[in-house]
């Protein structure tokens with residue numbers, strides 16, 4: 001791997017909407033970004049079929065097509081895209097300091113600026129057909145995919161705040177919403193529980209586990225086992241929403257950057273600055289709340305602008 005400069009201005013880790021958006025902005029500001037795609041080039045959207053809520057695509061867009069376009073746009077401005085994962089980082093504590101990004105035990109790149117856009121991954125139940133039907137009836141985002149199930153029956157799995165928020169959202173669009181909870185109670189806040197209990201198109205199934213996903217080419221229903229009465233039941237649904245949590249991809253940043261209790265990178269309010277100078281975070285990796293492609297692209301833009309400002313301040317500082 002040969003680069004014009006020994007020490008880079010901008011290395012981007014991740015190739016989802018946040019990574020590519022920061023690449024476009026960084027490249028156009030002459031920061032010559034190098035972007036590492038990781039093991040999922042294009043990020044989470046490559047696991048879905050239709051994206052209907054990304055602004056500018058009035059007829060919707062296929063997730064893979066959208067991410068291919070993002071890649072081409074970043075390449076148009078000469079972003080260097082490398083199909084590899086970063087396995088380890090050494091981050092400097094000094095303003096203007098140099099960070100090291102390792103691709104294997106020995107091979108590393110050095111840069112003053114780093115944009116972390118490693119995203120997150122939804123948690124799965126671990127049953128057959130679950131990943132196969134992702135985007136074909138199974139989803140981890142009601143805001144993204146709820147509309148495809150307008151006036152149909154759907155189920156949400158989980159008993160926490162996210163699950164009840166998702167169920168609440170879906171109850172406005174869908175005919176019937178089942179909430180499937182493993183335990184005999186909700187973990188969600190009392191206020192949310194009260195809101196849910198008032199809805200007459202929500203059916204709550206406590207002590208229940210999904211044992212089988214039904215369907216050939218797309219989801220048609222699920223089988224459930226009730227641990228209390230030991231009964232099996234089949235429900236026919238067009239959509240299954242997994243709301244059992246997300247895991248931020250921050251394993252390589254543990255004890256290097258400040259993370260919250262769930263592992264999300266902590267950034268300064270309204271900015272993308274992390275706990276280390278010159279290191280910025282964008283997208284789902286720093287966002288446990290919105291988790292949308294458009295918000296990820298937005299924070300990707302912010303990270304590139306924040307880095308540009310940081311580098312110019314470092315230059316001025318060095319001149320003094």
Ligand SMILES: Cc1cc2nc3c(=O)[nH]c(=O)nc-3n(C[C@H](O)[C@H](O)[C@H](O)COP(=O)(O)OP(=O)(O)OC[C@H]3O[C@@H](n4cnc5c(N)ncnc54)[C@H](O)[C@@H]3O)c2cc1C
Nearest residue numbers: 014015016017018038040043044086119144283284291293
């Ligand atoms: C099935 C599904 C459907 C969705 N539908 C929609 C929708 O319709 N509309 C919407 O707005 N949102 C949708 N979302 C959410 C959306 O995909 C995410 O909010 C968005 O992709 C987050 O973008 P990101 O750039 O932060 O990270 P991600 O898309 O998660 O990408 C992370 C990137 O980081 C890379 N990476 C991770 N670790 C490393 C490493 N160590 N080294 C190098 N690279 C690394 C990965 O390979 C990947 O390229 C959906 C999500 C899923 C799972």
